[in-house]
Amino acid sequence: MKKVMLNNYGNVDVMNMVEVDLPKPAANQIVVETASIGVNDPDVVLRANGPFPTMPKDIKPVLPHSLGQDFSGVVTEIGDKVTRFAVGDHVVGMSYMNTYSEYILLDDSGVVATVPKNLDLVPLGGFYLGVATAYAATIRDGQTKAGQKVLIHGAAGGVGSKAVQLAKSAGAYVIATGSAQQIAYMKQLGADETIDYQTQDFTKLVSDVDLVVNLTGPKTLADSYQVVKKGGRITSVNAVIDEEEAKRRGITGTYSMGFMTIKELEEVIDLYTQGKLDVHVDKTYQFDLPDIKQAHLDFEAGGNTGKKVIIFGN
Template sequence: MKKILMREYGSEDVLFEANENIPSITANQILIRMVAASINNIDTVIRKQGLPASVPTGLQPKFPHLLGQDFSGIVTQIGENVTEFQVGDHVIGITFTGTYSEYIAVDEASYVAKVPNDLDLIPLGGLGVVSSTAWRSVIGHGQVKPNQRVLIHGGAGGVGSMAIQLAKNAGAYVITTATESNKDFLKELGADEIIDYTTVNFEEVIHDIDLVIDTVGGITQDKSYRVMKSSGKMFSTAQVPDQKKAVEYGVEAQYISSDIRTETLHSIINLYTEKKLIVRVNKIYPFTLDGIKTSHKDFENGPNNGKRIISFNK
């Protein structure tokens, strides 16, 4: 089977193709033939420089390293102790052992779940990471309630677009920052108010925000403190918030990552099946070395409006 690995940190040119045997599975694992995966920010960050220095050395990538986290695919083999899956099941999930591979082996008890076989697995390859991160921000930690005011920065991106939909499903009034070109798409997702950050300073036109979801960081995050209610919450996927400013403004501010619980994934799948969540596909790339390299270049150059998907069948 084909794999795309990285040999060291650096540009997309550190990626290379290898051929290996299909993984053997243990009694508690399932073997999945990959259908789709997606490019996430963490993939390009790890490729360029690895995980932050605060992460223990033992958890840093070892070379050659297999990138990729979310996936969709079809179960082709099950271990003798597996009870939740059968050969032929369509599944999605997240793994931290890499997805740029034609086959992957994952534990039955890991972050993987069945989806109806009539769903298109291509967009589902980009559902796991962004939806789980948005879920944790909006539902898990954010605990959004009806009529609360939610501000989502970067609403047209992967996490932002999911956060808009989850917040609207919870009954919130949703404001998002984006460019004018994405206005129709964001309205379709349910955004109540769209602020074009290229022409308007959002901190001058909104106030009394209960929850901020920050996918941008930098000066955008700094300005967000000014529009929040006292005792409001801010969750950022872009950078660790300044705790001194959080105390100064009387708000909670945290860096956030994915909610890796199977029950969360089942809830997300239910919403997707009921058409209460959609995945916007920005572009589909073939599972080739050139395809992966191009997807990384495109992701870094942006804009990333929706998901960049790797198709193993293309």
């Protein structure tokens, strides 16, 4: 089978397509034929720069290694002791640094869940990481509740689009920031107010919010403390919280990690099945090296609206 591997870090040319043996499951493992995978910030940043400072030591990859986080696919083989899955099941989930591959080997205890077979597996390849990160920042750490005012930075991206929908599902009033070109999309997601970050200063337009969800960079995070009301919260997924500043202002700051339990994954799949949570696919790419390289280049160019996904087969 084909698999993407890295021998070093740098530009897109460090990615290599190699041939490896098909995985064989142990007693408590499953094999999934990959249908689709998401193009995600951790993979693009790690490929370019290596493991980042906020990455816990126990999950820092060691060269040579593959890439990839979330996936969708079909179970093709199960171990003798597997009871949670059957051959032919359609599944979505997470397999850390392991999804840029035609087949994925997983423990049956992993964060993987079945989805109805009538659902299109292509957008679901970009489901888990965006939803898990949005869930952590908005629900688990953000503790969004009905009636609260929530400001979401980077609301049109793969994570932000889901954060908007999750916050709205929780009953919050949502203010979303993005580019002028993304305003209509953010409103379509359910945002109550939108801010064009390129021409408008959110610090002059927003105040006394219950929660800020920062999905952009450190500068936006630094400017966001002032708009959170005392006793409120601020979460960030890619810039480290200034604990002293948060304490000084009487707010709770959390660096949010994108993970979900199996139960939480099943709950958000249920929202997706009901049409309360959507994955907007911005662009698809084939699982071949030129297309994968282009996917990374397009992601790095910024202005991402929805998800970019890599699809396997025709």
